[in-house]
Amino acid sequence: MREPPEECLALIWSRADAREPRFSGDDVAAWPDGTMAQLAGMGLVREVENATSVVCDACADAHVEEVMLITSPRGSTPRAYISCPENGRVRVPIERLRQWEVDFTGLARAIASALELAGNVEEIVSGRVWFLGKATIAAQLREIFLACGLTWEDACDVLGKSARLNAARTSILLAAGEVPPERIWQGDAPPVVALKSVGTWSETGLSVDRGHLESLLSSGRKKKPAVPLVSFPTPAGTTWSDVRLIVKYTGLRVEAKGKHKDYTVESAGFEKQGTKRGPNRLWLLLKAFGMHGGLLPFKAVDAKTRTNLKQYVSDLRKQLTALLPGIEDESVSYDKGEKAYRTAFRISSDESLQFPTPLNASWTDVAIARDGDTGIRIAVTAREKFPVSAYEEDDGRGEDTHRWEAAEREGTVERAYDLRMLRLADEQDHPNHAGQALLSVLSGEGTVRRDADDRGMLDLCGVLTKLMGIDDSPFRFAEYDEKWVALFDTP
């Protein structure tokens, strides 16, 4: 994209506080052709009706005259004229009559998108104050607002009516025009930043200099995060169940409602503070959740972490809220039945997922069934041996004999996974070769007719043995009728 001239932005900011925030054809005459159409395309301005009067440019007087439109012969394009005392009837090019005005709703949307804010833009005082969304800026979760006319005499009233702004615990107010004097605030003034000090052009359109915004807000703070933490542009109405996190070796991928963003460990805010480098404890906890498919039993973490697990989970929730602002429900909860923490979001890890398979379990103890459109449910019924005391009646000598014998106790471990977590489907939840193979096995009640060297089946064997930690093959290939037969149950 060819960037519009820098003067465009200056003109927008300078007109933002005008009662009629308009530009005339003369204001923009020096700009390259198509600039206004481009700004209108970005939603920053919109064309309004043509001017009905114009400054005479035929003499040195700069007198303003009403425009006469003449359409003659009938049906031809109208021509515009003014009358000049010196030059008589003077033709005015139609371009000079065109007018545009600042489109504040479009401006609000452009800023929200430039800052990747969470939530939807809302106008909270008509034509004056807009809620733009939430973001973590300068290490704090903030609600961001836009206002114009902050130096007008009614500004105090307008701000008084901005309930949402006044209710916000931490906010930033972006001023489209001038920054007002502090006395217009009834209580504590939020930080107010003039858009002209942070607005620039980038390749993609209007951009907001986040670094500068951070530094304006961080001044006076003792601790400054090493790298700005850029929060996820969470779509409005997102719940944690709409979110998927993928913990990678080098960072984190966040997905929600069709949006995605890749973070480094550092930019996601999981880097150690201070002089020691590397991922912090919360990152290791997040990774542990990933490796356990979102259900983390107490037993799965080391003793030291276990002692503080409740605190770490609470810190992790805060960290996730900072990363994905604007989600109302709880991200991680305690599951009493499972004695485990459970994520409301889906999570997987580049380090392979591990089913908590009981020792000595074999494929015949395993059951795999479909779960919804994109998932499966795996259950292992394990028999664990334990001693019981028993009496055996009458051994022929009229005596009961007491002896210890081994009994078996059954317990079931069950987990639900979606195919993507198991790397059996792609990012659009379309099953890959191995995923398709598994689905045909399940719909075929445990048998499927495929070649002995079928790639999908061979891949699937790899995925399942790794997931379950059972070394034998989960299938046997029946040479006679060229069928794969699952050793696990497919209820």
Ligand SMILES: [Zn+2]
């Ligand atoms: Zn004149």
